[in-house]
Amino acid sequence: MRISQLRGKLSDYFPDADTYARDIIHSELGGISVNAAIELGMEPDEIWKAVVRHNPSMAEKYR
Numbered sequence: 001m002r003i004s005q006l007r008g009k010l011s012d013y014f015p016d017a018d019t020y021a022r023d024i025i026h027s028e029l030g031g032i033s034v035n036a037a038i039e040l041g042m043e044p045d046e047i048w049k050a051v052v053r054h055n056p057s058m059a060e061k062y063r
Helices: 003-013 017-023 032-038 044-056
Strands: none
Touching: 003 017, 003 032, 003 044, 017 032, 032 044
């Protein structure tokens, strides 16, 4: 997965994906945001898996 695909998936699910990626801290990412994980060079697919774990009620069609 590319970063652009990750951002697309975030946009598909979250009404304000930019704010989500910037402001929501994920214990699944070691206590950082999606944007911070990208900046650290984490793999986009691993970031997405963490987002899914952080949002267990996410419908299967978005996973």
